[in-house]
Amino acid sequence: MQFDVESVFCPASFAKxxxxxxxxxxIQAAIIPQHFNQINRTMPTIAIxxxxxxxPEPANVARAIERLQARGWAVKNFVNHAHKFQxxxxxxxxxxxxxxQAADDSEVDxxxxxxxxxxxxxxxxxxxxxxxAASGKLFVGFSDFxxxxxxxxxxxxxxxxxxxxxxxxxGTEECHEASFQGLKECLIPAPNSLPYTLNIPSLGNPAVxxxxxxxxxxxxxxxxxxxxxxxxLIEGGILFLEDVNEMPNRVERMLxxxxxxxxxxxxxxxxxxxxxxxxxxxxxxxxxFNAMLDFIRSKISIPIITGLPFGHVANKVTLPVGAQVSLxxxxxxxxxxxxxYPHL
Numbered sequence: 001m002q003f004d005v006e007s008v009f010c011p012a013s014f015a016k017x018x019x020x021x022x023x024x025x026x027i028q029a030a031i032i033p034q035h036f037n038q039i040n041r042t043m044p045t046i047a048i049x050x051x052x053x054x055x056p057e058p059a060n061v062a063r064a065i066e067r068l069q070a071r072g073w074a075v076k077n078f079v080n081h082a083h084k085f086q087x088x089x090x091x092x093x094x095x096x097x098x099x100x101q102a103a104d105d106s107e108v109d110x111x112x113x114x115x116x117x118x119x120x121x122x123x124x125x126x127x128x129x130x131x132x133a134a135s136g137k138l139f140v141g142f143s144d145f146x147x148x149x150x151x152x153x154x155x156x157x158x159x160x161x162x163x164x165x166x167x168x169x170x171g172t173e174e175c176h177e178a179s180f181q182g183l184k185e186c187l188i189p190a191p192n193s194l195p196y197t198l199n200i201p202s203l204g205n206p207a208v209x210x211x212x213x214x215x216x217x218x219x220x221x222x223x224x225x226x227x228x229x230x231x232x233l234i235e236g237g238i239l240f241l242e243d244v245n246e247m248p249n250r251v252e253r254m255l256x257x258x259x260x261x262x263x264x265x266x267x268x269x270x271x272x273x274x275x276x277x278x279x280x281x282x283x284x285x286x287x288x289f290n291a292m293l294d295f296i297r298s299k300i301s302i303p304i305i306t307g308l309p310f311g312h313v314a315n316k317v318t319l320p321v322g323a324q325v326s327l328x329x330x331x332x333x334x335x336x337x338x339x340x341y342p343h344l
Contacts, residue, residue: 044109044188044344045074047102047137048166050089052144053117055081055167061114064171071180078102079114088119096123103135109344110187113141113148115167116218120147124230127151133158138187138342141165143244143312146217147230149321153215154232159341161186162217162240162310163318178315186318188344196338198317202307205329210268214325214338216240219275223254226261235266238327240319242273242311248284248292251275255296269327270304271336274311305329 046068048061055061058081065075078098083090090098102111124147132139132148133156139148140161152158163186164170164179186196213234216222219241225231243251258264280288297304305327310316324339 043072043074045076045107046110046112047105047108048075048077048079048112048114049098049102050079050114051095051099051123051148052089052113052119053087053115054084054089055079055114057167060167060171060173062171063173064166067170067175067180071184074107076102076105076108087117088122089114092119092123092126095119096126099127100131103132103137108137110138110140113145113165115165116141116143116145118144120144121224124151129155129158132156136342138344140183140187140318142242142310142316143218144221146221147225149217150215150222150225150232151230153322154230157322159320159322161318162321164316168312169314169316172314174314176315182316182318186320186343196320196341198336199333200307200309200335201333202305203332205305205307205331205334206303207331208269208303208305208327208329208334210238211324211326212268213237214240214319214323214336215321216271217242217321219243219251219254220246223257226257226263232322237267238269238271238325239264239267240271240273240308240310242308243275244277244312246275247278247280248287248289251289252292252296256299259296259300264300264302267302269302271308271327271334272304272306273308274313276312303329305334307334 048065061077061079065077068075078101079089083094085091089095099111102108129151133152138161139152140163141148142162142165145165149160149162152160163183169176169179189196213236215232215234215237216239220243222231222241255264264270275289293304308317310319320338320341323341326337328335
């Protein structure tokens with residue numbers, strides 16, 4: 001699969017010019033809990049929900065629905081743009097009810113976030129994660145959706161999916177086909193295929209060969225959850241992180257928070273996605289993302305891998321959060337091979 005990942009103010013260590021990255025994706029039919037809905041294998045149904053911000057361009061939602069339907073998905077849109085409240089897609093109670101409405105709908109297979117922004121933190125303590133997990137739905141999103149991933153994992157050991165969302169990914173004016181294809185190949189594996197594997201060219205990474213639980217998401221949200229009941233206590237895991245609009249010093253501060261909280265030392269490796277849309281000023285005086293990364297590497301003993309095509313970029317892979325994964329890296333590429341996870 002061809003992924004054209006834009007490098008917008010990406011650190012030089014990541015940009016290694018990830019353009020035209022070849023991501024070879026193959027998938028194994030996983031062992032699925034009985035409650036997972038497999039009725040609509042040929043025409044699965046996606047529910048669009050908005051637990052965070054409203055759509056600044058509603059045309060993106062309509063465009064995403066049209067594209068999903070053209071690719072064989074059935075779509076149920078639970079979002080009413082007229083219900084937006086302040087910066088949110090609706091008031092807190094309505095956004096929470098919308099999540100449950102989609103989860104309780106027997107026709108729905110996948111629950112897809114409309115967008116990120118901010119909003120899940122306001123309803124996080126009220127979410128019944130057991131109810132969401134028992135629905136058997138596959139939850140997909142990233143950025144502000146990270147607490148849903150981590151809450152499901154912490155409270156119910158349920159695997160969910162860090163992947164594209166409606167507004168910023170699937171419905172943009174320019175169509176990014178790789179994100180559609182990556183979502184499909186992760187959620188709808190071919191029968192009797194090999195394990196879901198991402199082969200990612202990326203120069204300069206250390207030699208690594210480890211296995212563990214794959215978890216993480218948006219760095220600001222992971223740091224935000226430290227010390228709460230919504231962050232899973234993962235031992236020997238592989239932590240992936242991405243972010244947007246965060247200067248290197250703020251990224252460093254959040255990584256140090258995870259370090260001081262004892263989270264990083266319990267992991268086997270860190271895999272960094274894209275950190276985009278920031279501008280360095282003259283005041284940085286040579287302190288950039290690479291300098292920050294050098295400092296963090298001097299403080300922790302676990303390896304840090306860079307170059308994951310995931311984050312606030314045009315084309316992104318879809319990642320099973322909470323699945324077991326094998327990470328193998330050398331100076332030219334790294335591979336993520338996932339174990340069994342729920343799918344359609």
